[in-house]
Amino acid sequence: EVQLLESGGGLVQPGGSLRLSCAASGFTFSSYVMSWVRQAPGKGLEWVSAISGGGGSIYYADSVKGRFTISRDNSKNTLYLQMNSLRVEDKAVYYCAKHKISWRDGMDYWGQGTLVTVSS
Amino acid sequence: DIQLTQSPSFLSASVGDRVTISCRASQVITSYLAWYQQKPGKAPKLLIYAASTLESGAPSRFSGSGSGTEFTLTISSLQPEDFGTYYCQYLNNYPLTFGQGTRLEIK
Numbered sequence: 349e350v351q352l353l354e355s356g357g358g359l360v361q362p363g364g365s366l367r368l369s370c371a372a373s374g375f376t377f378s379s380y381v382m383s384w385v386r387q388a389p390g391k392g393l394e395w396v397s398a399i400s401g402g403g404g405s406i407y408y409a410d411s412v413k414g415r416f417t418i419s420r421d422n423s424k425n426t427l428y429l430q431m432n433s434l435r436v437e438d439k440a441v442y443y444c445a446k447h448k449i450s451w452r453d454g455m456d457y458w459g460q461g462t463l464v465t466v467s468s
Numbered sequence: 469d470i471q472l473t474q475s476p477s478f479l480s481a482s483v484g485d486r487v488t489i490s491c492r493a494s495q496v497i498t499s500y501l502a503w504y505q506q507k508p509g510k511a512p513k514l515l516i517y518a519a520s521t522l523e524s525g526a527p528s529r530f531s532g533s534g535s536g537t538e539f540t541l542t543i544s545s546l547q548p549e550d551f552g553t554y555y556c557q558y559l560n561n562y563p564l565t566f567g568q569g570t571r572l573e574i575k
Contacts, residue, residue: 454557
C-alpha cells in the first residue's frame with residue numbers, strides 16, 4: 349500500500365525557515381517524480397515544486413523560486429522541502445504527492461498534508 | 469505560463485443530475501490534463517488523467533473530454549458522495565498549473 353507521510357510543519361516567524369519531510373512507502377520511490385503542492389486556508393491548490401526520480405531535474409513555481417529547495421534521499425525514501433525566507437503568504441497546508449509512472453499523467457497518491465503557519 | 473480557468477466556480481445540483489465542469493486553457497495545450505476531487509479537510513484524489521482516462525478506482529460515472537483549449541469533466545448521474553471541490557491541472561510542462569476550482573454542492 350502506498351503511503352506518504354508529511355512532517356515538519358509548524359509556526360514560524362516571517363523570515364524564518366522550516367524543513368518539511370515526506371516519508372514514502374509501498375512503492376519504488378526512486379522511480380517516480382514527486383511534487384509538493386500547497387493550499388492556503390480557504391483557497392485552491394498551488395503546485396510548488398517537483399523533482400525527478402533521480403533528483404537531477406528540479407522545478408519550482410515562481411512564487412517560491414530562490415527561497416525553497418526541494419530534494420530527496422532515495423536511500424531513505426524521503427522527500428524534503430527546505431523553506432527559507434518564509435512570508436505570511438506561504439501559510440498553507442503542504443502536501444507531498446507521487447506522480448504516476450508517466451509524470452504527465454498526474455499525481456495518484458497524496459499525503460495527508462502538514463500545516464505551515466507564518467506569523468509574528 | 470499556461471492559465472486554466474474553470475467554470476462555473478460554484479455549482480449546486482441534485483442527485484441524479486448530469487453535471488459538467490469546464491476547464492479552459494489560455495493557449496492550446498496537449499491532452500496532459502488531469503482532474504481531481506477534493507473533499508473538505510482531505511487531500512485531493514485523481515479522477516481523470518490524459519484528459520479522458522479514468523483513474524483506477526474512480527467511479528465510472530466520471531468522464532473527461534476535450535482538446536485544444538477546452539476540457540470538460542462530466543458526472544453522468546450525480547451521487548451524494550460527489551460533493552466537494554474539483555480541480556483541473558495542466559501537466560504538459562512546468563509549472564504544473566491548477567485551475568481555481570469548482571465547488572459542487574448537492575441540493
